[in-house]
Amino acid sequence: MSGIPEQCLPFDEDLSAWIDGELDAAREAAVRAHVGSCARCTPRVAALRGVNHSLRGLASRPHHGLAARMAERIAAERSRAAAPPSARLRGRAPRRSAAQRIAGLVAMVAAVALGLLVVPKLFPPAPIPAAPALAREPAPAPPVADSRVASNQVAQSPRPDTSKRHFGASAAEAPAGEAASAADAGLAQLREASDDDLELAAALQDAGGVDSPDDLALVERLDEVESLPPDSGGRG
Protein backbone atom coordinates (compact mmCIF):
# COMPACT_ATOMS: atom_id res chain seq x y z
CA MET A 1 0.00 0.00 0.00
CA SER A 2 1.41 3.37 -0.90
CA GLY A 3 1.54 6.22 1.60
CA ILE A 4 2.33 4.14 4.66
CA PRO A 5 3.12 6.46 7.58
CA GLU A 6 6.75 6.34 8.59
CA GLN A 7 6.01 5.07 12.08
CA CYS A 8 4.05 2.15 10.57
CA LEU A 9 6.64 1.07 8.03
CA PRO A 10 8.57 -1.22 10.42
CA PHE A 11 5.35 -3.08 11.18
CA ASP A 12 3.49 -3.17 7.89
CA GLU A 13 4.74 -6.47 6.48
CA ASP A 14 4.42 -8.05 9.90
CA LEU A 15 0.69 -7.30 10.00
CA SER A 16 -0.02 -10.25 7.71
CA ALA A 17 2.45 -12.46 9.55
CA TRP A 18 0.70 -11.48 12.79
CA ILE A 19 -2.70 -12.43 11.37
CA ASP A 20 -1.23 -15.74 10.23
CA GLY A 21 0.36 -16.46 13.61
CA GLU A 22 3.84 -16.50 12.13
CA LEU A 23 5.60 -14.08 14.51
CA ASP A 24 7.69 -15.08 17.47
CA ALA A 25 6.53 -13.95 20.89
CA ALA A 26 8.70 -10.85 21.12
CA ARG A 27 7.78 -9.58 17.68
CA GLU A 28 4.13 -10.37 18.19
CA ALA A 29 4.14 -8.29 21.36
CA ALA A 30 5.73 -5.37 19.54
CA VAL A 31 3.26 -5.52 16.65
CA ARG A 32 0.33 -5.87 19.02
CA ALA A 33 1.46 -2.80 20.96
CA HIS A 34 1.83 -0.77 17.77
CA VAL A 35 -1.52 -1.79 16.31
CA GLY A 36 -3.25 -1.06 19.60
CA SER A 37 -2.07 2.53 19.50
CA CYS A 38 -2.14 3.24 15.76
CA ALA A 39 -5.17 4.79 14.10
CA ARG A 40 -4.01 3.56 10.69
CA CYS A 41 -2.99 -0.01 11.53
CA THR A 42 -6.07 -1.00 13.52
CA PRO A 43 -8.42 -0.80 10.51
CA ARG A 44 -5.62 -2.07 8.30
CA VAL A 45 -5.46 -5.31 10.25
CA ALA A 46 -9.23 -5.65 9.98
CA ALA A 47 -9.04 -5.16 6.21
CA LEU A 48 -6.25 -7.70 5.83
CA ARG A 49 -8.10 -10.18 8.00
CA GLY A 50 -11.19 -9.61 5.91
CA VAL A 51 -9.34 -10.85 2.83
CA ASN A 52 -9.09 -14.28 4.44
CA HIS A 53 -12.85 -14.40 4.94
CA SER A 54 -13.43 -13.31 1.36
CA LEU A 55 -11.13 -15.96 -0.08
CA ARG A 56 -12.62 -18.74 2.01
CA GLY A 57 -16.04 -17.75 0.75
CA LEU A 58 -15.16 -18.17 -2.90
CA ALA A 59 -17.20 -20.91 -4.45
CA SER A 60 -15.87 -23.86 -6.36
CA ARG A 61 -17.41 -24.87 -9.63
CA PRO A 62 -19.20 -28.20 -9.68
CA HIS A 63 -17.03 -30.94 -11.05
CA HIS A 64 -19.35 -33.75 -11.96
CA GLY A 65 -17.67 -36.92 -13.09
CA LEU A 66 -14.20 -36.02 -11.86
CA ALA A 67 -14.06 -39.03 -9.53
CA ALA A 68 -15.19 -41.35 -12.32
CA ARG A 69 -12.55 -40.00 -14.70
CA MET A 70 -9.92 -40.37 -12.01
CA ALA A 71 -11.00 -43.97 -11.41
CA GLU A 72 -10.61 -44.67 -15.12
CA ARG A 73 -7.10 -43.29 -15.14
CA ILE A 74 -6.11 -45.27 -12.08
CA ALA A 75 -7.56 -48.42 -13.63
CA ALA A 76 -5.52 -47.77 -16.77
CA GLU A 77 -2.45 -47.20 -14.61
CA ARG A 78 -2.99 -50.50 -12.82
CA SER A 79 -3.38 -52.31 -16.15
CA ARG A 80 -0.23 -50.71 -17.45
CA ALA A 81 1.69 -51.63 -14.33
CA ALA A 82 0.38 -55.19 -14.45
CA ALA A 83 1.39 -55.69 -18.07
CA PRO A 84 4.67 -57.51 -18.74
CA PRO A 85 7.62 -55.25 -19.51
CA SER A 86 7.64 -56.24 -23.18
CA ALA A 87 4.06 -55.01 -23.54
CA ARG A 88 4.89 -51.75 -21.78
CA LEU A 89 7.72 -51.16 -24.19
CA ARG A 90 5.59 -51.98 -27.21
CA GLY A 91 5.01 -48.98 -29.35
CA ARG A 92 8.16 -47.20 -28.29
CA ALA A 93 10.86 -46.61 -30.83
CA PRO A 94 13.56 -49.23 -30.22
CA ARG A 95 16.81 -47.87 -28.83
CA ARG A 96 19.52 -47.97 -31.45
CA SER A 97 22.52 -50.12 -30.82
CA ALA A 98 25.98 -48.57 -30.61
CA ALA A 99 26.78 -49.93 -34.06
CA GLN A 100 23.64 -48.36 -35.51
CA ARG A 101 24.42 -45.06 -33.86
CA ILE A 102 27.97 -45.09 -35.21
CA ALA A 103 26.65 -45.95 -38.67
CA GLY A 104 24.25 -43.02 -38.46
CA LEU A 105 27.03 -40.72 -37.37
CA VAL A 106 29.24 -41.84 -40.24
CA ALA A 107 26.38 -41.16 -42.65
CA MET A 108 26.00 -37.65 -41.28
CA VAL A 109 29.72 -37.02 -41.47
CA ALA A 110 29.64 -38.19 -45.10
CA ALA A 111 26.82 -35.75 -45.81
CA VAL A 112 28.86 -32.89 -44.44
CA ALA A 113 31.90 -34.05 -46.41
CA LEU A 114 29.77 -33.99 -49.54
CA GLY A 115 28.75 -30.46 -48.80
CA LEU A 116 32.25 -29.28 -48.10
CA LEU A 117 34.32 -31.11 -50.64
CA VAL A 118 32.32 -32.57 -53.49
CA VAL A 119 29.89 -29.82 -54.34
CA PRO A 120 32.52 -27.08 -54.82
CA LYS A 121 34.37 -29.38 -57.23
CA LEU A 122 31.23 -30.02 -59.24
CA PHE A 123 30.63 -26.28 -59.50
CA PRO A 124 34.04 -24.65 -59.85
CA PRO A 125 34.23 -20.91 -59.25
CA ALA A 126 34.09 -18.48 -62.11
CA PRO A 127 37.30 -16.66 -63.07
CA ILE A 128 38.23 -14.15 -60.48
CA PRO A 129 38.10 -10.53 -61.56
CA ALA A 130 41.24 -8.48 -61.60
CA ALA A 131 42.37 -6.91 -58.36
CA PRO A 132 41.56 -3.29 -59.31
CA ALA A 133 37.94 -4.25 -59.95
CA LEU A 134 37.80 -5.94 -56.53
CA ALA A 135 39.05 -2.81 -54.90
CA ARG A 136 36.34 -0.75 -56.56
CA GLU A 137 33.49 -3.17 -55.86
CA PRO A 138 33.51 -4.54 -52.34
CA ALA A 139 31.37 -7.64 -52.11
CA PRO A 140 28.06 -7.53 -50.31
CA ALA A 141 28.02 -9.29 -46.98
CA PRO A 142 26.80 -12.87 -47.24
CA PRO A 143 23.38 -13.67 -45.77
CA VAL A 144 23.56 -13.93 -42.01
CA ALA A 145 22.29 -17.49 -41.98
CA ASP A 146 25.08 -18.64 -44.25
CA SER A 147 27.90 -16.51 -42.98
CA ARG A 148 29.11 -18.95 -40.35
CA VAL A 149 29.08 -21.89 -42.75
CA ALA A 150 30.60 -19.93 -45.60
CA SER A 151 33.43 -18.53 -43.53
CA ASN A 152 34.14 -21.94 -42.04
CA GLN A 153 34.11 -23.47 -45.44
CA VAL A 154 36.76 -21.01 -46.53
CA ALA A 155 38.88 -21.57 -43.49
CA GLN A 156 38.85 -25.35 -43.86
CA SER A 157 39.02 -25.68 -47.61
CA PRO A 158 42.09 -27.52 -48.93
CA ARG A 159 42.25 -25.08 -51.86
CA PRO A 160 43.69 -21.78 -50.67
CA ASP A 161 42.50 -19.74 -53.65
CA THR A 162 38.82 -20.38 -52.88
CA SER A 163 38.96 -17.77 -50.14
CA LYS A 164 38.97 -15.16 -52.87
CA ARG A 165 35.35 -15.98 -53.65
CA HIS A 166 34.23 -13.83 -50.81
CA PHE A 167 35.79 -10.81 -52.41
CA GLY A 168 34.66 -11.68 -55.90
CA ALA A 169 31.88 -10.76 -58.26
CA SER A 170 28.43 -12.25 -58.05
CA ALA A 171 29.26 -14.93 -60.59
CA ALA A 172 31.68 -16.44 -58.09
CA GLU A 173 29.12 -16.57 -55.34
CA ALA A 174 26.79 -19.16 -56.83
CA PRO A 175 29.01 -22.21 -56.29
CA ALA A 176 29.92 -21.03 -52.85
CA GLY A 177 26.24 -20.58 -52.08
CA GLU A 178 25.41 -24.09 -53.24
CA ALA A 179 28.29 -25.50 -51.24
CA ALA A 180 27.06 -23.60 -48.23
CA SER A 181 23.55 -24.94 -48.77
CA ALA A 182 24.85 -28.48 -48.91
CA ALA A 183 26.91 -27.84 -45.80
CA ASP A 184 23.81 -26.39 -44.17
CA ALA A 185 21.97 -29.59 -44.96
CA GLY A 186 24.75 -31.58 -43.35
CA LEU A 187 24.72 -29.32 -40.33
CA ALA A 188 20.97 -29.67 -40.07
CA GLN A 189 21.47 -33.41 -39.88
CA LEU A 190 24.11 -32.94 -37.26
CA ARG A 191 21.79 -30.77 -35.23
CA GLU A 192 19.33 -33.65 -35.23
CA ALA A 193 21.95 -35.99 -33.86
CA SER A 194 21.27 -37.13 -30.35
CA ASP A 195 23.58 -36.26 -27.51
CA ASP A 196 24.75 -39.83 -27.63
CA ASP A 197 25.82 -39.35 -31.22
CA LEU A 198 27.81 -36.29 -30.31
CA GLU A 199 29.44 -38.19 -27.47
CA LEU A 200 30.31 -40.89 -29.95
CA ALA A 201 31.89 -38.28 -32.18
CA ALA A 202 34.03 -37.15 -29.29
CA ALA A 203 34.92 -40.78 -28.54
CA LEU A 204 35.91 -41.34 -32.14
CA GLN A 205 38.15 -38.35 -31.97
CA ASP A 206 39.69 -39.52 -28.72
CA ALA A 207 40.32 -42.95 -30.19
CA GLY A 208 42.08 -41.49 -33.19
CA GLY A 209 39.38 -42.76 -35.53
CA VAL A 210 39.29 -39.47 -37.35
CA ASP A 211 42.77 -38.22 -37.99
CA SER A 212 42.80 -36.91 -41.54
CA PRO A 213 42.62 -33.13 -41.91
CA ASP A 214 39.17 -33.35 -43.43
CA ASP A 215 37.87 -35.62 -40.70
CA LEU A 216 39.33 -33.40 -38.03
CA ALA A 217 37.62 -30.46 -39.64
CA LEU A 218 34.35 -32.34 -39.49
CA VAL A 219 34.82 -33.14 -35.83
CA GLU A 220 35.40 -29.45 -35.29
CA ARG A 221 32.06 -28.90 -36.93
CA LEU A 222 30.50 -31.33 -34.48
CA ASP A 223 31.94 -29.25 -31.69
CA GLU A 224 30.53 -26.17 -33.35
CA VAL A 225 27.09 -27.73 -33.53
CA GLU A 226 27.27 -28.59 -29.86
CA SER A 227 28.12 -25.03 -29.01
CA LEU A 228 25.27 -23.51 -31.00
CA PRO A 229 22.37 -22.14 -28.96
CA PRO A 230 19.34 -24.45 -28.97
CA ASP A 231 17.20 -22.00 -30.90
CA SER A 232 19.68 -21.53 -33.69
CA GLY A 233 17.76 -24.04 -35.73
CA GLY A 234 17.45 -27.71 -36.39
CA ARG A 235 17.44 -29.44 -33.05
CA GLY A 236 14.30 -29.37 -31.07
Add this chain to the structure above:
Amino acid sequence: MHAGDDDVRLMLALRAGDESAFDALFQRWSGPLLRYLERMLRDPASAEELVQEAFLRLYRARERYEPDARFSTWLFTIANRLALNELRRPRRRSPHESTDDDEEGAPLALAADEPGVDDVVHARRVGSSVEQVLAALPERQRAALWLTAVEGFSYAEVARSLETTEKSVKALVHRARAAIADAFPDEGGRR
Protein backbone atom coordinates in the same frame (compact mmCIF):
# COMPACT_ATOMS: atom_id res chain seq x y z
CA MET B 1 7.08 -37.22 11.79
CA HIS B 2 3.50 -36.70 10.71
CA ALA B 3 2.26 -40.20 11.42
CA GLY B 4 -0.64 -38.77 13.42
CA ASP B 5 -2.02 -37.14 10.29
CA ASP B 6 -5.03 -39.18 9.09
CA ASP B 7 -4.04 -38.49 5.52
CA VAL B 8 -0.57 -39.79 6.20
CA ARG B 9 -2.08 -42.98 7.61
CA LEU B 10 -4.13 -43.36 4.44
CA MET B 11 -1.07 -42.77 2.32
CA LEU B 12 0.88 -45.35 4.28
CA ALA B 13 -2.00 -47.78 3.79
CA LEU B 14 -1.90 -47.09 0.05
CA ARG B 15 1.83 -47.69 0.07
CA ALA B 16 1.16 -51.02 1.77
CA GLY B 17 -1.26 -52.00 -0.98
CA ASP B 18 -4.64 -50.85 0.30
CA GLU B 19 -6.03 -49.30 -2.87
CA SER B 20 -9.19 -48.12 -1.14
CA ALA B 21 -7.02 -45.58 0.69
CA PHE B 22 -6.50 -43.81 -2.62
CA ASP B 23 -10.24 -43.35 -3.04
CA ALA B 24 -10.49 -41.90 0.44
CA LEU B 25 -7.66 -39.47 -0.21
CA PHE B 26 -9.15 -38.41 -3.51
CA GLN B 27 -12.57 -37.90 -1.97
CA ARG B 28 -11.08 -35.78 0.78
CA TRP B 29 -8.63 -33.68 -1.22
CA SER B 30 -9.82 -33.43 -4.82
CA GLY B 31 -12.26 -30.63 -3.95
CA PRO B 32 -9.76 -28.36 -2.17
CA LEU B 33 -7.13 -29.09 -4.79
CA LEU B 34 -9.53 -28.31 -7.63
CA ARG B 35 -10.60 -25.07 -5.96
CA TYR B 36 -6.96 -24.06 -5.63
CA LEU B 37 -6.00 -25.00 -9.17
CA GLU B 38 -9.00 -23.17 -10.58
CA ARG B 39 -7.61 -20.01 -9.02
CA MET B 40 -4.12 -20.74 -10.21
CA LEU B 41 -4.96 -21.66 -13.80
CA ARG B 42 -8.19 -19.68 -14.30
CA ASP B 43 -9.36 -22.47 -16.55
CA PRO B 44 -11.71 -25.11 -15.08
CA ALA B 45 -10.87 -27.77 -17.67
CA SER B 46 -7.13 -27.41 -17.11
CA ALA B 47 -7.67 -27.41 -13.34
CA GLU B 48 -9.58 -30.69 -13.51
CA GLU B 49 -6.92 -32.21 -15.71
CA LEU B 50 -4.19 -31.19 -13.28
CA VAL B 51 -6.11 -32.57 -10.30
CA GLN B 52 -6.16 -35.92 -12.04
CA GLU B 53 -2.52 -35.63 -13.02
CA ALA B 54 -1.49 -34.74 -9.46
CA PHE B 55 -3.33 -37.73 -8.02
CA LEU B 56 -1.97 -39.99 -10.73
CA ARG B 57 1.56 -38.93 -9.80
CA LEU B 58 0.73 -39.48 -6.15
CA TYR B 59 -0.46 -42.98 -7.02
CA ARG B 60 2.65 -43.75 -9.02
CA ALA B 61 4.88 -42.50 -6.19
CA ARG B 62 3.02 -44.40 -3.46
CA GLU B 63 5.74 -46.99 -2.94
CA ARG B 64 8.36 -44.30 -2.41
CA TYR B 65 6.24 -42.22 -0.05
CA GLU B 66 7.83 -41.19 3.24
CA PRO B 67 5.78 -39.31 5.86
CA ASP B 68 8.19 -36.44 6.35
CA ALA B 69 5.54 -33.75 5.92
CA ARG B 70 1.80 -33.29 6.08
CA PHE B 71 0.10 -35.12 3.26
CA SER B 72 -1.50 -31.91 2.00
CA THR B 73 1.89 -30.23 1.72
CA TRP B 74 3.12 -33.09 -0.41
CA LEU B 75 0.01 -33.12 -2.58
CA PHE B 76 0.01 -29.36 -3.14
CA THR B 77 3.72 -29.42 -3.91
CA ILE B 78 3.03 -31.88 -6.73
CA ALA B 79 0.13 -29.71 -7.88
CA ASN B 80 2.18 -26.52 -7.74
CA ARG B 81 4.87 -27.94 -9.95
CA LEU B 82 2.27 -28.99 -12.46
CA ALA B 83 0.44 -25.67 -12.27
CA LEU B 84 3.53 -23.49 -12.60
CA ASN B 85 4.70 -25.54 -15.57
CA GLU B 86 1.28 -25.23 -17.14
CA LEU B 87 1.24 -21.46 -16.58
CA ARG B 88 4.59 -21.11 -18.32
CA ARG B 89 3.45 -22.82 -21.46
CA PRO B 90 3.48 -20.06 -24.10
CA ARG B 91 0.03 -20.79 -25.46
CA ARG B 92 -1.51 -19.93 -22.11
CA ARG B 93 -0.20 -16.40 -22.11
CA SER B 94 -2.41 -13.50 -23.03
CA PRO B 95 -1.18 -9.94 -23.55
CA HIS B 96 -2.86 -8.74 -20.36
CA GLU B 97 -1.90 -11.63 -18.15
CA SER B 98 0.14 -10.89 -15.04
CA THR B 99 2.94 -13.40 -14.65
CA ASP B 100 6.12 -13.99 -12.75
CA ASP B 101 8.39 -14.24 -15.75
CA ASP B 102 11.34 -12.63 -14.01
CA GLU B 103 11.51 -15.25 -11.32
CA GLU B 104 11.19 -18.26 -13.56
CA GLY B 105 13.58 -21.02 -12.71
CA ALA B 106 15.30 -19.03 -10.00
CA PRO B 107 14.92 -18.54 -6.28
CA LEU B 108 12.11 -16.15 -5.66
CA ALA B 109 13.05 -12.60 -6.59
CA LEU B 110 10.95 -10.32 -4.45
CA ALA B 111 11.31 -7.42 -6.84
CA ALA B 112 9.45 -9.47 -9.42
CA ASP B 113 6.55 -10.05 -7.08
CA GLU B 114 5.07 -6.63 -7.04
CA PRO B 115 1.37 -7.00 -7.75
CA GLY B 116 0.26 -6.57 -11.31
CA VAL B 117 -0.76 -3.02 -10.49
CA ASP B 118 -2.36 -2.27 -13.83
CA ASP B 119 -4.34 -5.47 -13.65
CA VAL B 120 -5.47 -4.81 -10.11
CA VAL B 121 -6.51 -1.26 -10.93
CA HIS B 122 -8.28 -2.44 -14.05
CA ALA B 123 -10.14 -5.13 -12.15
CA ARG B 124 -11.23 -2.58 -9.59
CA ARG B 125 -12.31 -0.11 -12.25
CA VAL B 126 -14.67 -2.58 -13.85
CA GLY B 127 -16.21 -3.32 -10.51
CA SER B 128 -14.86 -6.82 -10.29
CA SER B 129 -14.84 -9.05 -7.29
CA VAL B 130 -12.17 -10.41 -5.02
CA GLU B 131 -12.03 -13.37 -7.37
CA GLN B 132 -10.91 -11.16 -10.24
CA VAL B 133 -8.45 -9.15 -8.18
CA LEU B 134 -6.97 -12.43 -6.97
CA ALA B 135 -6.71 -13.65 -10.55
CA ALA B 136 -4.81 -10.50 -11.51
CA LEU B 137 -2.06 -11.13 -8.95
CA PRO B 138 1.24 -12.74 -9.92
CA GLU B 139 0.95 -16.48 -9.71
CA ARG B 140 3.22 -17.01 -6.71
CA GLN B 141 1.48 -14.33 -4.69
CA ARG B 142 -1.80 -15.98 -5.57
CA ALA B 143 -0.50 -19.38 -4.57
CA ALA B 144 1.09 -18.22 -1.31
CA LEU B 145 -1.97 -16.30 -0.17
CA TRP B 146 -4.39 -19.08 -1.03
CA LEU B 147 -2.37 -21.78 0.66
CA THR B 148 -2.01 -19.65 3.77
CA ALA B 149 -5.44 -18.08 4.05
CA VAL B 150 -7.62 -20.89 2.74
CA GLU B 151 -5.69 -24.12 3.22
CA GLY B 152 -4.13 -23.03 6.50
CA PHE B 153 -0.57 -23.82 5.52
CA SER B 154 2.20 -22.42 7.66
CA TYR B 155 4.75 -20.20 5.93
CA ALA B 156 7.22 -23.08 6.19
CA GLU B 157 4.77 -25.39 4.42
CA VAL B 158 4.08 -22.83 1.70
CA ALA B 159 7.81 -22.35 1.27
CA ARG B 160 8.26 -26.07 0.84
CA SER B 161 5.36 -26.31 -1.56
CA LEU B 162 6.53 -23.39 -3.69
CA GLU B 163 10.18 -24.36 -3.30
CA THR B 164 11.23 -21.02 -1.89
CA THR B 165 12.09 -19.50 1.51
CA GLU B 166 9.86 -18.56 4.43
CA LYS B 167 11.04 -14.98 4.14
CA SER B 168 9.86 -14.86 0.55
CA VAL B 169 6.55 -16.41 1.49
CA LYS B 170 6.02 -13.78 4.17
CA ALA B 171 6.48 -11.04 1.58
CA LEU B 172 4.37 -12.81 -1.03
CA VAL B 173 1.47 -13.31 1.35
CA HIS B 174 1.50 -9.74 2.59
CA ARG B 175 1.71 -8.20 -0.86
CA ALA B 176 -1.11 -10.32 -2.15
CA ARG B 177 -3.30 -9.72 0.86
CA ALA B 178 -2.59 -5.98 0.83
CA ALA B 179 -3.35 -5.76 -2.91
CA ILE B 180 -6.79 -7.26 -2.39
CA ALA B 181 -7.50 -5.14 0.68
CA ASP B 182 -6.42 -2.01 -1.20
CA ALA B 183 -8.72 -2.86 -4.09
CA PHE B 184 -11.72 -2.64 -1.76
CA PRO B 185 -10.83 0.09 0.72
CA ASP B 186 -14.39 0.71 1.83
CA GLU B 187 -15.23 -2.89 2.52
CA GLY B 188 -12.48 -4.06 4.77
CA GLY B 189 -11.34 -6.45 2.08
CA ARG B 190 -14.73 -8.13 1.90
CA ARG B 191 -16.62 -8.46 -1.32
